Amino acid sequence: MAQDATLSLSEPPAAHRLRVRATYASLAVAAVLIAAKLVVWISTDSVALLSSLVDSFVDAAASLVNFFAVRQAIVPADREHRFGHGKAEPLAALGQSAFLIGSAILLMFEAVRRLVSPAPVEGAAAGIAVMVFAIAVTLGLVAYQRHVIRHTGSIAVGADELHYRSDLILNLGVIATLMLGSTLHLPILDPLFGGAVGLWIIYGAVRIARLSLVQLMDREMPDTERARVRAIAEGHPEVTAVHDIRTRIAGPTTFIQLHIEMDGGMNLLRAHEISDAVEAQIQAAFPQAEILIHEDPAGIEERVAFPPRTAARS
Structure with a gap:
């Protein structure tokens, strides 16, 4: 109780x-x-x-x-x-x-x-x-x-x-x-x-x-918390990779953005369902967060405007 x-x-x-x-x-x-x-x-x-x-x-x-x-x-x-x-x-x-x-x-x-x-x-x-x-x-x-x-x-x-x-x-x-x-x-x-x-x-x-x-100044969440976000997203069997994780905190709300990679031949509806599932899992771990997920076909290289200083902060 x-x-x-x-x-x-x-x-x-x-x-x-x-x-x-x-x-x-x-x-x-x-x-x-x-x-x-x-x-x-x-x-x-x-x-x-x-x-x-x-x-x-x-x-x-x-x-x-x-x-x-x-x-x-x-x-x-x-x-x-x-x-x-x-x-x-x-x-x-x-x-x-x-x-x-x-x-x-x-x-x-x-x-x-x-x-x-x-x-x-x-x-x-x-x-x-x-x-x-x-x-x-x-x-x-x-x-x-x-x-x-x-x-x-x-x-x-x-x-x-x-x-x-x-x-x-x-x-x-x-x-x-x-x-x-x-x-x-x-x-x-x-x-x-x-x-x-x-x-x-x-x-x-x-x-x-x-x-x-x-x-x-919109500083990132601690590395341990960012690692939790990555682990949750990568834990989905149909997510092949995760990149460009960006976070910030404003009072009671945490903002989390990330890109997930999936099979390029997957139809849009299925990709959307996977994204929703990943979002729900992250939301359960961070109840007061606002989450934005971008879906990418696996293997597509994107231009990163602000590359991380180390691999741990990607």
Whole structure:
């Protein structure tokens, strides 16, 4: 029974619902954490806590972008967008990376200012309490987001999950900074930690941007996945060869194109039936893919505009 439930999540409607629910959960968590951290930051004036608050504001902005991007990405293809709207997801993720870098720079400026003029943190206990609450809420959200990513492969939800996963480390660091700063009376720890968090945020932003550009630049699927496509097509007894496999990913949709070679004396109807059979097998392996197959007579050499660099990528 559990297996059937898992398989049903591969169907587009179920995957779409998971994406949408993930954006609702992310927005709700961001709003709650902003309210809690804002109240405590005002009373403590801690740069470490400010770094966590800034990160939550960025998470909220990014989650809001995701909220609209995920809905746009699952809109069916129309007259103006024949290949669908899937690239809304990597575009949103790229926007998130810009949000992250901007907030990190502002945070590092504040950390430098406090390094020059350090001040003791007041009300550390309240700051620690809100951080413990933030960790508990964030753990629940990250667990749910990983569930969604596992069943949808959403890059936008993946970018959000990366934000909140880094927040766990950030929140633990804030707790350690507040505890050490108040017990050891070392106010310099507060801005030092804030600056370190700024560098951490920039590192994560660069990773998100790189993942987004992979999809926006129509990079091929991994070689292992392309090999699966080839093996499925070549597995049909009447397909003599496969060539010119081209793939790309746009949000929730994978586009797969390939040429299959068959007996040149075969009639058109039979060739069409074989092509449909191969397409159905590939579709079963890649449920959210759009597949285009071109039939060639065996032995006919075609001009390849962009030959593969190696035989493995043909």
